Amino acid sequence: MRPAIGIWLFFGSMVFAEPTAVWRDHQLVVLNAPSTAAARVVVASGTEEAIAQRPAIAGEWKALGREASAFLPKYPFQPGGKYRVFFNEKTKFADVTIPDERDKTRPVLTQVFPSGDQIPENTLRFYLVFSKPMSRGDVYSRIRVLDENAKAVDQPFLIIDEELWDADQKRLTLLVDPGRIKQEVKPRLDLGPVFQSGKKFTIVIDGNWPDSNDVPLGNDWRRVVTATPPQTKAPTPKDWKIVPPTRPGEALSITFPVAMDEALLMNCLTVLETDGKEMAGKITLDKQETVWRFSPAQPWKNGDHQIRLNWKLEDVSGNAIDRPFEAEELPVRQRQPQVKTSLIPFAVSLR
Amino acid sequence: MVRSSRWLAGVALVAFAGMGFSAEKDNGLKVGTAELKSAGTLAFGPDSILFVADTAGKSIFAIDTGDTKTGNTVSKIEKLDEQIASALGVTADQVIINDLKVNPATGRVFLSVARGKGPDAMPAIIKIGDDGKPVALDLKKIGNASVKIGDSNLKKQVVVTGLAFVKGSVVVSGVTSEEWDSSLQSIPFPFTSGNKGVGVEIFHGAHGKFETKAPIRTFAAYDIAGQTHLLASYQCTPLVKISLDSIKAGEKVKGKTVAELGNRNLPLDIIIYTQASKDYALIANTTRGVMKVSLEGIDKIDEITARVNGETAGLKYDKIKDLEGTVQMDKASGDKVVVLRKADKNYNLEIVPLP
Structure with a gap:
């Protein structure tokens, strides 16, 4: 290529190249637009008329060298969304589709x-x-x-x-x-x-x-x-079957006569060691939320233990420990600050 | 008589007196980023402060809207959801309008919005400008304060269903995801650390035989015979009155059913207003349109304790056909009401005379 033609092409591109917009380095970049002072970015969905009338997305322009500017939106672009950049005039515009790089594996x-x-x-x-x-x-x-x-x-x-x-x-x-x-x-x-x-x-x-x-x-x-048939009775620990572990790594289990609320079962029962400290361990549920099991992180020791019961525990019908879902007279309780609990003793005697 | 404007003025006066000669009121708000994780139920307080329930952040925020001067308001905005979506850079299907409130000091409309539908959805507080264009408040630089509600268990959520500023306190009702709870929280404002206020359980009984905890769906504060009440709706009963004074006394708080408005229906919003010296409640419903309920005799009306065999019972009401499709509403200035109505796939905002 002779130098003269190269220069002509260079200046030609400066004078005649149409402004355009691209998605580059995770940014919406405008090329060949001498100024972005009057440019605006809008959501490009719906009819042409609707797009033209749409208010500009809040954001600001940042110059990237002489011929390029990036639009930095106040709120991030929608993945897969189509956006239109209007340059100085309403008739001159370019569309950019934002790539959708989100995880597309199926939810279950x-x-x-x-x-x-x-x-x-x-x-x-x-x-x-x-x-x-x-x-x-x-x-x-x-x-x-x-x-x-x-x-x-x-x-x-x-x-x-x-x-x-x-x-x-x-x-x-x-x-x-x-x-x-x-x-x-x-x-x-x-x-x-x-x-x-x-x-x-x-x-x-x-x-x-x-x-x-x-x-x-x-x-x-x-x-x-x-x-x-409806379950209208408040759950009571007297009706629960507590089976203490007989081996150091075995789980403690409680069997309930009715299905209990899953979330509350995971939160409302805590096991206390012989010295009254909370034990670390894992809770699992079984048999349609009628069995609660606690497997300790450290082996059991012989002696008297306790289960701390938070009275918020409910069955699947919203009956809590001392308060059925509905009754002729429900006890009043000031919600703050105290949480009502009780202790259920059990003894560990390892074989 | 509607007392809301009077007590607002009263609160402002007390705050001013407490500050001596300074015109600056210390509401405990600090300029900085309002770390809202979501923007749900709204309520206006004194000095154009907007209270915002943040369900995801388990907080109530107080935000200085800076909206203190009155201006002109447009009477209709078509496809408001689409306009908000455009301003936030998304399509209308990615915007959820959670609540709408009018600043009683200026008459301007504010909305709480979720931009996006996933856990990373961004909250926005939208103000309708005098040109009818929605503008998002800059939450990065705004006077704000907040107070935590609920506990730190991440799985457990409390959705705030009702919020109001009543005589110096923010009153909050909610529904909890893991407990059959019906607590009504009353948090003194300005917020102070260590004082989350009192929480009481609200009960409800039908026929006086059985009672249960009853979470409140929506409410408006209303003075009945000189005592502060909430005119509220439960999930199962359209309209009850609850005396707020008994909250302080620590007695059992029980809502009294004052109207049955028909089945398969849930009230969405309640506003109270005075017209020709008579008080009315305007109730927007899910399936039964907008109702204008006369509050005449609410101080004397008997609680509905017998079985209601017909469609409705209790306080009398008229159906307001002109406002059908209303999903959000609030009282606007000058005997008007602002409504958000569904029209085809979009939502229109309209400011119309109170019926």
């Missing part, structure tokens, strides 16, 4: 509690546990309860606008509409309980439900449950 619904296929008529709470963070915003349309005729039960769950997720958004709490549980209130008088005793129901979780990276669960999840 790993557990649903209560895990049994028999649930009391007055079951209050369900937990859904997922392998990955899920999307929020319309969970109540993703979960259905079908009766024996495959007809969806009308509004079975309490709708809480912000939804009851844990911090990771991998665990959702669903409360059955308490108006369908509480006796003598209008919703139940008119419509009856959600899970009528003696009948079969199918819980269906929508396979189209996407995780937070827009990957759906895949297939619908289903479980057939049979409703049993």
Whole structure:
């Protein structure tokens, strides 16, 4: 190439090259635009007219040398989202699609509690546990309860606008509409309980439900449950079967006459050593949340131990230790600051 | 009579008197980043301070909106969700509007928003500018203070369903993910470390036979015969009155059912207003539209304790057809109401006369 042509091409590109926008080094970069003073970036979805009228995304421009500028948005770009950069005039623009590099492996619904296929008529709470963070915003349309005729039960769950997720958004709490549980209130008088005793129901979780990276669960999840008579008694330790360990590494177990709330079982029972100190160990649940097991991190020692019971422990119907879900007279308790607990003794005598 | 504006003025006066000759009020707010993890239920307090319930961060934030001068407000904004999404750089399906409140001092509309639907969703507080354009408050440099609610268990969540500033305290109702709880928290403001206020359990009974803990869904503060009450809705019963004075006395706090408004229905928002010397509650519902409930005689009305055989019982109401589709609402200045209504796939904001 002769030098004269090279120079011509160089200046030619400076004068005639159209401004454009690209995604480079994780930034939206504008090339060949002499100034970004009047440029704006908008979301490029919908009709051409809608895009043209859209207000600019908040953010600022940063010069990258003479011919390039990066747009630094106040809020990060949406992965997979399409954005339009309008240059000085409305008619001159360039579109950029942000690459979606998020984890696209399928989420899995790993557990649903209560895990049994028999649930009391007055079951209050369900937990859904997922392998990955899920999307929020319309969970109540993703979960259905079908009766024996495959007809969806009308509004079975309490709708809480912000939804009851844990911090990771991998665990959702669903409360059955308490108006369908509480006796003598209008919703139940008119419509009856959600899970009528003696009948079969199918819980269906929508396979189209996407995780937070827009990957759906895949297939619908289903479980057939049979409703049993309501559980109205407050749980009491007198009815529990405590089996102390007989070997140094063996688990301590408690068997309950009814299924207990999974989350509270993991939190409300603590094992104390002979000197009253909390023992480290692992809690596992078995037999549809009717068995609680504690495997100690260090071997057991002979002697008197205790289980500290937090009275917040509930069964699956919301009956707590001294307070059933409903009663003729419930005790008043100032919530703060104290937590009510009691101690259940057990002796370890190793073989 | 609606007392909200009067007690607001009263609180401001007390705060001012406490500061001697200084015009600066010490609300305990410090300029810096408001570390909100989410932005949910809202309530305005004194001096244009906005209280924001942060469910993910298990906190209540007080934020200085700086919105102190009155201005013009537009009467309608079409596709507000899309406009907010545009300002936040996403499509409308990635925006969740959690709450809407009007600053009683200026009449401007504020909204709490989640940008995104995953655990990394970003919170935003949106102010509607006088040109009708939504603008996100800069949460990195703003006067703020916060107080923690709930415990540190990461799996356990408390969703704040109702929030109000009542006579110097922030009143908070919520629903808990792992406990059948019905506590109503009353936190003194300015926030001080070590004083999270009192928490009491709210009970409810039908027929006076059975009672249960009853989490509150939404509420508005209202003076009945000179005593502070909450006009509230439970998950199972549309309208109850709860005396706030008994919270201090440490007695059993029980809501009294004053209206049954029909089935398959949940109230979304309650506002209280006075029209021609009479008080009304305007209630937006999930399935039964907007109702205007006359509060005449609420001080004397008997609690509904007998079975309701018909559709409704208790306080009388009119259905307001013009406001159908309302999902959020608050009282605007000048005898108006601001509503967020669903229209097709989007949400429109409208400021219309109170019915």
